[in-house]
Every structure is written in structure tokens, then in C-alpha cells.
Amino acid sequence: MSALQRHRELTRIWASDPGWRKCFTTVSHTDLGRMFICAAFSFFAIGGLLAMLIRAQLASPNSAFMGPEGYAQVFTMHGTIMMFLFAIPLIEGVAVYLLPKLLGTRDLAYPRLTAYGFWCYILGGTMLIFALLAGIAPDGGWFMYPPLTSSVASPGINTDFWLLGITFVEISAICAAVEIIVSILRYRAPGMALSKMPIFAWYMLVVAVMILTGFPPMILGSILLELERAFGLPFFQMEAGGDSLLWQHLFWLFGHPEVYIIFLPAAGVISTILPIMSRTTLLGYGWVVAAAVALGVLSFGLWVHHMFTTGIPHMGLAFFSAASTLVAVPTAVQIFAWIGTLWKGRPRATLPMLYILAFFVTFVIGGLTGVMVAIVPFDWQVHDTHFIVAHLHYVLVGGFVFPMLGAIYYWLPHFTGRRRFFRLGETAFWLIVPAFHVTFLGVHWAGLLGQRRRTWTYESGQGWDIINLISSIGGFVMAIGFVLVLIDIVTNAVVAVRGSRNPWKAGTLEWAMPTPPPAYNFASLPEITTRDPLHADPDLAAKIAKGEGYLGDWNRGRRETLVVNAATGKPAHVTVYSGNTLLPFIMAVVTAGIFLGMLFKLYWLVPIAVIGVAALVVHWVWGLGSAGEEGLLDVGRNLSLRPAAEVSDPPGWWGSMFLLLADATLFGSLIFGFAFLWTVAPNWPPQEWVEVSPLWLTLFVIGITLAPWAIRHGLKQVEKGRSARLSFSLAAIGSVMLTAAALLLLTFVPDPTRHAYDATLWVIAGYVGFHGTLITAMSIFLLVRNARGYLSPRKKGEIRIARLWIDFAVVTGLIGLGGAGLSGILT
Template sequence: MNALRRHRILNTIWGAPKGWRGTVVSVNHSDIGKRFVIAAFGFFAIGGVLAMLIRAQLATPGSAFVGPDIYNQLFTMHGSIMMFLFAIPMFEGLALYMLPKMLGSRDMAFPRLSAYGWWCYLFGGTILIASMVFGVAPDGGWFMYTPLSSKAYTPGINADVWLLGITFVEISAISAAIEITVSVLKLRAPGMRLDRMPLFAWYLLITALMMIVAFPPLILGSILLEVERAFDWPFFDPARGGSPLLWQHLFWLFGHPEVYIIFLPAAGVISTVLPVLARTRMLGYGWIVAALLSLAFLSFGLWVHHMFTTGIPHMALGFFSAASALVALPTAVQVFAWIGTLWNGRPELKLPMLYLLGFFVVFVIGGMTGVMLAMVPFDLQAHDTHFVVAHLHYVLIGGFVFPMLAGAYYWLPHFTGRTRDELLGKTTFWLIFVGFNVTFFMMHLTGLLGMRRRVHIYPEEAGWTLLNLVSSVGSFVMAFGFALFAIDVALHVHYARRRRRNPWTAGTLEWAMPVPTPAYNIASLPTVISREPLADAPALASALSRGEGHLGEPRRGWRETMAVDTTTGAIDHIVVLPGNTHLPIVTAAATGCFFLCLLAGRYWLSLLPVAGVVVLGLRWAWLLDWRRDIGPLPIGRGEVAPIHREAAGAPGWWGSVFLLVADGTALASLLFGYAFLWVIAPNWPPPERIEGGLAAGLVAAAAGSAGTLLARRCLADGAAGLMEAASRMAVAAAAAQLVTILALMALGVTAQPVPQAHAYAACSWALLAYALLHATIAMLCMGFGRARIAAGHVSPRRTLDLRVARLFSDYSTATLAIVLVCLLAPSVMS
């Protein structure tokens, strides 16, 4: 087969139809990645316009440009858009587009999940933006502190829009995190050991793992606050045993790691672009990985520094102040590695490098003010002033926007296959750099002079007028810079000259494919023996086009790519990915209907879209259709490998594991909340505790354990080829889970106080609901397993469905045990 014929066949297999139909059904990672990037930039533009309005308001004292109600919506939406609709999705888009190409793969591990995440992001973002049009946008600040966001002080739907809209959008973040984690761990080119991965993949792997652990506390907090607002369960009401500080803990458990979740992918861009433009290799690969890990862990030990002024004891302040200062060290390791690389190489001052130099200046200033704020005495003075606003913008724009702009100019030729001159880009840089510093450096000063954040007016005699005016002028200069960037990119896309495929002479695999890239990325997969395969073998791209790598011969219309051993990169199995489908958009629409029903207060009606999502989810899994054993297949270069349905460590299994890690973090956060209220909140112990319920609890525990044992037996029988027995065990396991559900419901109805009575009762019901939900999921999994056995999808080789079902069953029973101990301990011990 010649290269052209191979290209045509692979394009047919991996491509999407033209026009709207293609837009709706495509699951290709390049399409989804580009959409994320473009939409995120669109939301950035909206957030930027809001920032302009804020600065217009603050340009003069006592301004009547907008009133306090509108101003509250402006700053809340500005922050929420920039954090949730711009920064995270922008890096998700880059990751979805770039990761498979850098790893020498043809797509991500779960293409339909990528597409589902995209539609959730688009629909959720649209709900948030539409709320501004209707004048009901969130107005309690981007961190939605209670009691301001509780029903008593925000009676309208403004806070509900935030809680539900952001949770909807966060589905896409969790989806992307699981997708990225499994793709990096499993879907790499053969031979690409963990220590041969491009550093960018390490950054994204660690970021994705952080997201899996960081986002569940926010999602849980949003659910609890929404339940309090909708049904009066008093999680945050101190009069009934709740605490507003619980919201702050849950929010910042997410919120501080979020800063590093935003920074690390951008740092990955720096570690990719900088050595190429310095014409050398990155120094300290192992030290950077160690610094990344340290940064990731430490970032979870800082959240209380946002709460230094809430009156917590000195010792707790000390813990978090020390951790906040120490986090500068791993960041410094990276900065010194970058400086060392520049020193070691022969840097070229091309456009991406200009943005990297801008990053160094801005980010180091932001880091220094961060260390200042980590010191408790200083923070007590500067807390909630414009000094903090200046600091966070120096960190986020310096640490994310400047590197991403460098990345944009570096990879634009990859997106478009074109290269043009840099004059407009340099003008853009100077407008943004100067505008940014003029805007935000002034805020350090207004903050130190005592200007609080979020004030919509200030008196003339405060002495902040000139600084604010200069700051506002700077912000408009910066806005011109971003507008010019958009024009520059548009000119590049339409008018630049077509150029060769690797204009920077880079060594990573994304440049080993034609640009703009075809839907299948690479005609055959390379064998990787170093960190920079293209630098070591400049002719690699041509060899891969000729089909001299793995999977060079398309077969059966399958979308094939390789999975490898996590550590060694040895060939593990072939992954056959699903093709284009309407399912992601339809499922996202059903999910959106659920959130809209909640927003409209139609709680019973919301069960309808939930049922729809369950049916669509089962359909989603059912379509992975394998009714016969295939056995090992040739993969080129004289080697063979099984397909993923017949392999032990298939991506679907790993995806389920990481989903359960996120799920477990949500439970851990709920348990933390329960313990926190019990120990810290006022009005405890509760006036009324659980009474009885031991018998129902024991029945639930026994049935749950039986369900798990039966699920394990089902898998063992399936693996042994005893399909009749496996089928019976699946039915019995599902029945056992049904008994668990009924016993838990009996426990709640007969023994628990009503959830509105006290935060204790509300937490108990929340724990019970968690256990009920997971018993239901385990039951559905076993029912699904039974149906798959009956339809011939399971054989001794093909046990993936049963292994996943067992995983959920095990998890359900483990969490059931924890929940029962928490529920029944007060009754047993009293």
C-alpha cells in the first residue's frame, strides 16, 4: 500500500462528515480540542469585556456608570468566566488536541467522553452567559461565600445559576481529567517509557490527577449549598448546627489547587517551547518531575491561607502559612531549570520567546507577592484588598496567559500549516505586556492604601483616584493588545504562506505528522527510544508516512491505536476506538435538561432527564459491540497484540478506576464536612439523633457484602467460561443490591431525624443518599453485565464488562460500610 492510498483509507476511517452533521457527530480529538480552544477564547473575550466595564466604573471616584447590583454581577461573572470557562477549558483544549500527537497516538482513550465533555462545557457556559442577558447572573463573588449566597440573602436564582451552571461545566473538567490521565498512562507510542515522555505529558498527567482530586470538593460543596437553598437542609446555617466556614473549606480545597491546575499546563508549554527556541535540551528532566509532584501535593496543603482572617487558632495558621511559603521552592526549581536551559543554549528572540520573557517578569513578581501574602501578619493587613487582586492577576495572567500566548504562536503553524512574519505579534506582545503591568501594578498600591476589592465606588478624598485612572487606561491598552492578537491569528489562518512541517526544528512527535494534521494524526506509530524522537531520527516522519511503524495497515474500518505498559512502554494491546456518534451531544442535552429543571425548581420533573441519561449511558456502553473472540492480531514490524476487549488493563477499566478515585474524594469531602461540623460548628450536639436503625443497617451491610461476593463470583464464572452460572450470579448480585437499597431507605425513614432539623440530620441524609446512589449504580452494572452475558458479549477472553461491574460493586460496598459506621456510631455509642 502506498502512502497516498494509506492516507485516503485512514482519512475515511477517522474523519467526520462535512457540514453540520460532522460537527454534531465528530468525536475526533483534533476537532474537539480546537473547539475547546476557540470557545474558551470566545468566553475570554466576554470576560474581558466585563473587566473593561469594571475598570470603566472604577476609573473615577463615585462613578454612576453602573449601580451596585450590576457591578456585583460584573465582577462575579468576570471571575467565574475566567476561571471556569476560559482557563481550564483552554488547557483542556490544548491537551485534547496536542497530547495524542506528542505521545505518538491517533486519539485520546475515550473519544466519546471528550465530545460529551465539550457539549457539557458549551451548554453549561451558555446557561451562565444567558443569565447575564436575563439580568439574573450570579452576584455573590466567584467564590460564592455563604451566608451571602444562602437563600436568606440571595433569594433569586442568581446563586443557583452559578451552583448548577458551574457543576454542569465541571462535568467536562472531570471527563477531561480522566481522559488525559488514562491517555498518558496507556495510549503512548511503543517504547515510550514514562521517563521518555515529553515533559508536557508529565505536566498534563499531574494536572489531570490533581483535577480528579480537587474538583469533587467543589462539586460536593455546590450540591450541598444547592440542596440547602432548595430544600432547607442547613449545612451552612449556624443557627441549626451548620457553618459558613464549611463552604469556605470545601471551596478552597478546590480553589487553591485550581491555581496550580491552571499554572502547570502553562508551565508544560514553557518546558516544551523554551528549549526549542534556546536550541538545546531541557535541563533537569528528573528534578522537574520531582518538583511537579511536590508542587501538586503541596498545593493541597495551602487552602486555609484564604481563610487566615476567619479566626482560626495560631497553630493551624502556622501549618498553612509554612506550607504556603514552601510551595515557592518547587516552583523555583522549575524557574531555575528554565533559566539554566536558556543559559545552556543559544536562545533566539522569536515571538514565542518574547512571551516567555514576559512570563518570567510577571510571574516572578506574582510569586513574590504570593510569599508576602503567605505571611499571616501581612495577610491580615492586605486580605480582600486590591493587593490580592493584583497578586492573583500577576500569577494567573503571568503564569497562564503569557505562556499560552507563547504556545499559541509556537503551535499555530501546526494548527494551520502556515507561517507568517512576526511584526504584528510583537506589537501585540508589547501592548499586552505594558497594558498588563500598568493595570495591575497600580492595584498593589491601591490595595496597600486600603482599597477593598469589590467596592463599586470610592470617595475622592481616599487618594486612590490617579492610581485607579492609570489602572483603567492600562486595562484598555491591554484589551487592544488582545484584540490585535485575535486579528493576527485570523490573518495567519487566512493569509499566511504554507510552510514545511517542522518550522522550529523541534524534536517532539507532534511535528512528525503533516500539518495541518489529518484526522488520524500519523499513518503508522513509531517505536520511541529517546525523549526527542525527531531530533534523533529526522527522517522519521517520512518513514511513518510510508507505513513503516506499527498499525500501518488499516483493517476492517477500525479506529486502531496502541496501548502500552504504563511504566516500560512495552506493547500491551491494540485499542479499537469508537467512531462518530450522536450520543455525546444527546447525552449532554439530557444532562443539561436535568440542570435546567433544577434551576426552574421542577425537582420531580428533573427525574425524567436523569432516566434519559441512564438509558443513554447504558446505550453508550452497549454499542461497544464484541460478540466473538478475535485473538492476537498483527500490528506491523513482525509483532502481534490482542485487542483491548481481550486484554487485562484496558483503558475502560482504568477510566473506571480514576472515576472512582474522584468519587471517593467526594465522599471523603463529605466525611470531612460531617466531622468538621461535629467538632467546630456551634449548636452541637444535635437535639435529636438517629434512633434505632441497627437492624436495617445490618441488613444493608449483609446484602451489600453479598452483592460484592456474588459480583466476584460472576466474574470468576465468566472467566472460566461458565456463562449460565455467571448469568445467575449477575442476577443474584443485582438482587442483593436491590435489598441494600430497600434496607437503606428503611433506615432513613424509620430512624433518622428530618434533614431540615439540624446539620447533623442533613449530613446523615446526605451520606445515606450517597450510599443509596452507589448501591443503585452497582445494581445497574450487574444488570448490564447480565444482559451482556445473554447477548454473547462476554467470554473467558472478553470479561471487561464484568470486571468493571465488579469494580463498582466493590466500591459500593466499601463506601456503604463507611457510611453505615458514620450513621450508626452515634446511636450505638450513646
């Protein structure tokens, strides 16, 4: 068979729907990656426009350009858009587009999950933009500190838009993180061991784990604050046993790691592009990987870095100050590795290289000012001044935007299949970078002179007038440069002539496919033995096109790719993907009903939407697998493997494991909040006690013992080829008992608005009750699947997935309900 015939048949199998339906039904990572990137830059344009409004307001003293309310909305939405709607989604988009191509596979682990995450991002972002256009945008700053954002201080709907919209958007981040981790660990080219992975994949693996452990505290904080605003549960009200500092802890448990979540992908881009532009290999691959991992770990010990002025004990100040300076060590390891790579190579002054050099200068300045604000006495002086604003922009623009612009120009030939002809990009570079430094060196200066951040105007004669005017002029010049970048990219994508497949002479696998990439990525999956396979075998692209790798045969007529051993890259089994579908879009729309119901106080809509989402989830997972067994499948090169449905660790098991990591972090943050309030809030717990009900104790003990025992017994029965109907029924009964124990706990605390202790018990009980309901549904699902013949001694992966969730629900129930109930001090 010819390469052209193989291309046509694989395109027929993998192609997205034609016309306008493509946007709503595609599950292709290439399409979704492009959609993420385009949407992120659209939000970037909106955020940039808001930045220009801010600079126009601050260009002169006593400006009447905006009033205080409008200015508060503009600067809040600028920060919110840039952090939540641009930076993180752009990272997701680049990873979604690139990772399967870099890793030598045909798609990500869960294509429908990627599509669902994208639509959650779009719908959540649209909520926030609607609020901005309607004049009811959030106005409490992108950090939303209570009590400024409490229902008393902010009675309108503005803050609710932020809390619910951002939580909706963060569903996308969690989906992407699970997708990225499982794809990197299991969906690689055969033979690609962890030590042979492209460096960008290592960075994204660290970032995805950080998202799963960094975003849940922020999600919990948003939920708690919305419950306080909507129903009066007093988590942050000191007079009712709460404390507003709890929000700062939860927010910065997310907020400071997020800085490194944004920086590390850009560092991965630099580690990928810099060796190619220097015509050499990356110096110290292992050291760079270790530094990225260390930076990810250390970033979680810095959150109090933002709270030095809140009255933290001196011992705590010393610890977090030391941790804040220690983080410079792994950062320096990476920078010196990049400098060494430049030193041993022969650098080319291409446009991507120019942006990397701009990164070096800008990020080093931002890092030095970061070390300055890590010193407690200095931080006391500049806290909440424009010095902090400038430091943040040096780190985020220098450490993220500049490298990502370099990435766009580096991979633009891959996106479009065209080589650059028009050279507006160089002109844009020489506008953007100098103008950035003019703008934010001035902002540094104004901050050192005492100009406060978040103030809508200032009086003349304080020494800031000329500085602010020059900074604003620089900001507008920088904006012109970004507009030229957009014009340059669009014109080169549409008008420029076709280019060569690998214009940079790179060695990674994304350049082994035709450009722009076909729907299936690789006509066959190559065997990999080195980090730069195209350098090791210059004919590899032709061999892939001829079908000399794995899965080069399309006779089964469905979308397939290989799953490999996580460590060694040895082929393990075959995954079969679903085709194009509207299901992710519909499910995102129904999910939006939950948030819109809360936002507009249409509480009757929330349970309807929850039931709708549950029904769609059942429909989603029911289509996985089939009754009976397929047996061994020929994958080429004299190798036969089983499909994913017939192995003990299917993709769903891996996805559940990492989703539960995020879930556990959320629960841990809840327990942290409980312990924090118990320690610092007044009258904890209130001096009123009741005895534990014997009925409650009976339900609780039966639930935490019966459900895990029954699911294990059911697994053994299925492995022996016997009926597991009774076991799954008992698992469902045990799950119902756990749920009932959680609900009964609520009756002991009839008024959660009375005290933060009562409110916290309600949230813990609600958390356990939700998971009890979830594992009840899973047990019933297994009961039906067993009756329909979907389970067998080989097809037991679904049972192991349910066991993961049941064990998690039991452990969290034991900690949450046990800690509250068995202590015998229920209020």
C-alpha cells in the first residue's frame, strides 16, 4: 500500500466534522489546541486593552478619565483575565497541541475531556466578559480579599461573577492537568523511556502535578466565600468565629505556585528552542529536570511570602523569607544550563532567539526584585506599592510572554505549513521589549517613591507625574508592538509560501510529520531510542509515512494508539478512541446551569443541572468498552496487544488516580481551614455540646466497613468468573449508609449560619455526602454492567476504578465525619 493511500484512509478515520460543526464536535487535540491558543490570545487582547485604560488613567494626576468604581472593575478584570483567562489557558493550549506530537502518539489520553475543558473555559470566560460589558464586573481585585468582598461590603453581583466564573474556568485547568499527566506517562512512542522524553514534556509533567495540588485550595476558597455570600455561612466573619486571613492562606496556597505554573512551561519552551537555535544539545538535561522538579516542590512553601504584613509570628517570617530566597537556586541551575548551552553552541539570531534573549534580561531583573521583596524589612516598605506591580510584570511578562512569543514563531511553520515571508515580527520585537522596560522600570521607580497600587488617582507634586506619563507612553508603544505581532502572524499564516517540513533542523518528533499536521499525526508510530530521533535517523519521517512503525494498518477502521509502560516505554496495550461528538459541548452547557443558577439565585436550576450532568456522565462512560472480549490485536512489527478495556489498569484508572490527587488536596485544604480557624478564631468550638446519636454511629461504621469490603469481594468474584451481583449490591448499600451518616450529621447542626464551626461541619458533611452519593452511583453502575456482560476476568478495570473512589470516600469520611462525630463534640 502506498503512503498516499494510507494518508487518505487514516484521514477518513481521524478527520473532524466539516464546516461549522467542527468547532462543537471535534475531539482532535490539534483542533482543540489551536482553539485554546486563539481563545487565550483573544482574552489577552481584552486584558491588554484594559491595561491601556489603566495607563491612560494614571498618566496624569487627578485624572477624570475613569471614576473609582470603573477603575476598580478595570484593574480587577485586567489581572483576572491575564492570570486566569490568558496565561493558564495558553499553557493548556500549547501543551494540548504539542505533547502528542512531541511524544510520538496520535492523541491525548482523553480527547473528550479536553473538549469538555475547553468549553468550560470558554463559557466561564464569557460570564466574566459579559459582566465587564454590563458594568457589573468584579471590583475587589484579582485576589478578592474578604471582608472587602463580603456580602456586607460588596452586596452586588460583581463578586459572585468572579467566584463562580473563575471556579467554572478552573474545571478546564483540572481537566487539562489530568489529561497531560496521563498522556505523558502512558501515551508515548514505543521505546521512549522517561529518560528519553523531550524536555518540554518533563516541564509539563511538573506543571500538571502543580495544577492538581495548587488549584484546589483556590477552588475551595471560592466555594466557601460564595456560600458565605449566598447563604450566610460565616467562614470569614470574625464576629461569628471566622477569620478573613483564611482566605489569604487558601488564595496564596494557589497564588504563589501559580507564578511557577506559568513560568515552568515557558522554561520548557526555552529548553526546547535554545539548543536548536544554538545548533547543539541542551547542557545538563538531568540537572534541568531536577531543577524543574525542585522548583515545583519549593513553590508550595512560599505562600506566606505574600502575607508578611499581616502579623505573622517572627519565626514564621524567618522561615518563609528563607524559603523565598532558596527558590532562586533551582532557577539559577536552569539559567546557567541555558547559558552553558549558548556557550557550547553556535547561536543564530532568529526571531525566537531574540525573544529568548529578552527573557534572560527581563526575568533576571524580575528575579532580583523577587529576592528583594523576600527580605521582610524591605517587603514591609514596598508592600502594596507599584514596586510590587512592576515586579509581578517583570516575572510574568519576562518569564512567560516573551518565551511564548518565541514559541509561537518557532512552531508557526508547524501550525501553518508556511515559512515566514513578511518581517513585521522583528519590528514588533524592537517596539515591545524596550517599551516594556520603559514602562515597568518607571513603575518600579514610582513604587519606591511611595505610589500605592490599586488607587484610582493621585495628587500632583509627589514626584510621580513625569514617571507615570513616561510609563504610560511606553505602555502604548508596547501595545502597538503586540498589534504588529498579530498582523505578522496572520499575514504569514495566510499569504506566505509553503515551507519545508523541518525548517529549524530540529531533532524532535513533531517535525517528522507533514505540516500543517494531519488529523492522525503519525501514519505509524515509530520506535524511539534517543532524545533526538530525527538527528539519529534522518530517514525516520519517510519510514513513518511508509507504515514501518506500529499501527500503520487501518483495517479495523477506528481511532487507535498505543499505551506504553510508564517508565520504560515498552508497548502495553491499545487504546480505542471515540469519534467526533457533541457530548462535551452539551455537558459544558449543562454544567454552566449549575453556576448560572447560583449566580442569579435561581437555586431550583442547580439540582436540575446537577442531575443533567450526572445523566450525561453515565452516557459518557457507558460507551467505554463493549460486552465480550476482543482478545489480542495485531499492532504491527510482529506484536499483538490487548485493548485497554481488557487490562487491569485502563486509562480511566490512571485518570481517576490523578483526579483523586486534586480531590485529596481540596479535602486537605478544608481540614487545614478547620484547623486554622480552631487555632486562631475566637470561641472555637462554641461551648455547647451534644452527644453522638447511636443511629449515626451505626450508619457510619457500616458505611466505612461494608463498602470497601464488598467492592473487593466483587473484584475477586469477577476474577474467578462468578457473579458479583450480591457484592456490588452490598457496596451500594454501604455507600448509601455513608451518605446517610453525612446527612444525619447535618441534623445535629441545624443552623450553619450561627458560627463558623457549624458552617465548617456542614461543608465537611456535604463533602462526604457528595462522595457517598458518587460511589453509590458507581456501585449501581457496576451492578448493571455486570448484568449486561461488560465485566469478565480480563475486563475488571472498571471495578478497580470504583475501588479507588470507594477507598477515597471511606478515608475522607473517616477523617471528616470521624473527626467531627466520634469526638462527641457536635454543636
